[in-house]
Amino acid sequence: MENAHILTLPPEIIAEIFQAYLPAYPLCPDIFTNDSPVQLSHICSEWRQIALFTPSLWRAIGIYAQPLGGPQTLAKKMRCIETFLERSGSYPLSIRVTGASSPDKQSRETLIDTLLPHRARWQYLVLHGHRSALARITGTFPQLLGAELVASYEIINEQHPLLPQLEAPALHSLSLWHIALTSVPSPHQLTRIYLTNYAPVECVPFLHQCPNLVFLSVTFTDIPRDLYLLLVSLPPQKIHFPQLRTLVLQAPRSLAHVDYDIVERFLVPSVRRLQISAHLLESDPIGKIRALVAQSGCRLDELRVLDPRWEFQRLDRLYEPEGKGLKDIASAYQLESGGFRRAEWAEEALPFGVGPHILS
Numbered sequence: 001m002e003n004a005h006i007l008t009l010p011p012e013i014i015a016e017i018f019q020a021y022l023p024a025y026p027l028c029p030d031i032f033t034n035d036s037p038v039q040l041s042h043i044c045s046e047w048r049q050i051a052l053f054t055p056s057l058w059r060a061i062g063i064y065a066q067p068l069g070g071p072q073t074l075a076k077k078m079r080c081i082e083t084f085l086e087r088s089g090s091y092p093l094s095i096r097v098t099g100a101s102s103p104d105k106q107s108r109e110t111l112i113d114t115l116l117p118h119r120a121r122w123q124y125l126v127l128h129g130h131r132s133a134l135a136r137i138t139g140t141f142p143q144l145l146g147a148e149l150v151a152s153y154e155i156i157n158e159q160h161p162l163l164p165q166l167e168a169p170a171l172h173s174l175s176l177w178h179i180a181l182t183s184v185p186s187p188h189q190l191t192r193i194y195l196t197n198y199a200p201v202e203c204v205p206f207l208h209q210c211p212n213l214v215f216l217s218v219t220f221t222d223i224p225r226d227l228y229l230l231l232v233s234l235p236p237q238k239i240h241f242p243q244l245r246t247l248v249l250q251a252p253r254s255l256a257h258v259d260y261d262i263v264e265r266f267l268v269p270s271v272r273r274l275q276i277s278a279h280l281l282e283s284d285p286i287g288k289i290r291a292l293v294a295q296s297g298c299r300l301d302e303l304r305v306l307d308p309r310w311e312f313q314r315l316d317r318l319y320e321p322e323g324k325g326l327k328d329i330a331s332a333y334q335l336e337s338g339g340f341r342r343a344e345w346a347e348e349a350l351p352f353g354v355g356p357h358i359l360s
Helices: 011-021 045-052 071-087 105-121 200-207 225-233 285-296 310-318 344-349
Strands: 060-064 093-100 122-129 146-151 173-177 192-198 215-220 246-250 273-277 302-306 333-335
Touching: 011 045, 060 071, 071 105, 093 105, 105 122, 146 192, 192 200, 192 344, 200 215, 215 344, 246 344, 273 285
Parallel strands: 060 093, 093 122, 122 146, 146 173, 173 192, 192 215, 215 246, 246 273, 273 302, 302 333
Antiparallel strands: none
16 A cells, blocks of 8 residues: 555645644744744645635734834735735734834834734734834724733833723733723623732722633732822722632732732632732731631632742641641642742633733
8 A cells, every 4th residue: 555645635634734733823923933824835836725725824923023124124024914914814813913112113003003904803912012002902803802911111110001992892811011900991891810010009999890700810019108008098898709710919029018918808719729929928828828718718729839938848848638737728739849830820811822921
């Protein structure tokens, strides 16, 4: 029996192989890398025809916008983007634009304006860049399910920019850094939120408007003393998330105002996974975890502690079978030294993101 040649396979099977070769949607390979479908169209004429007429291969568009280069480089990128948009047909789109903080305002606007007419097909959006690029994301996005928006800073401590007026009735997942939370549209419809570098005084009012979350991750940043005094003066109202399954609370060890206990604010009866920075628990680590579980009436399937210091060695020992510290409230417990990745649960909840904890 002669060996079967790959070119004898039906085109639809080859198209499936092509799809398996590319990163799983909604991840977006850069349009100029080896993970791009462009490479599949350069192998032979038969494969080129299959690639060109398989719209699903072209529905994920990744662009690194900095540096955009001169007019020739910009024109080349625009032509390639337009090619993807044309070849993807009517398929929903996943779009990733990083590095859009180029000082060349005209180039930024040209890039966004090329993509924006297709906003009715946008399903996932990752946009890292200058606030002027974010300001152009306006209109109605009927299919948008998830977005990651990161605004770059020109001045240290610059005020967070407001999101423009947009309508996204299907939006359920949002990752934000340096975006004013007061401008987020329809927070009540969100089920997955990832916030990076926000002060508790910014988060608490916003989170009260998000009762339907199943995933929440917040990385806190420090705040000026006057804002801290405002925060501790707020009435200690609980933030109730009846459906929340995964809670991630992180903070740098340099955080100055840890005496305000943000952990006590949460009421999470359905939570099963908790990942928390040791710095938020230093005064009484075991007591604070037990208090959260007791007031919520939950039991943890998995507890992860970040940045363990000497006091957590005692906590670790108390989790042993003969101890009485945590084994009755958490089925599994890990220190960060155990090898887990900080962003693992976030990547699972928001698979379209490219690392909201890293600015491009």
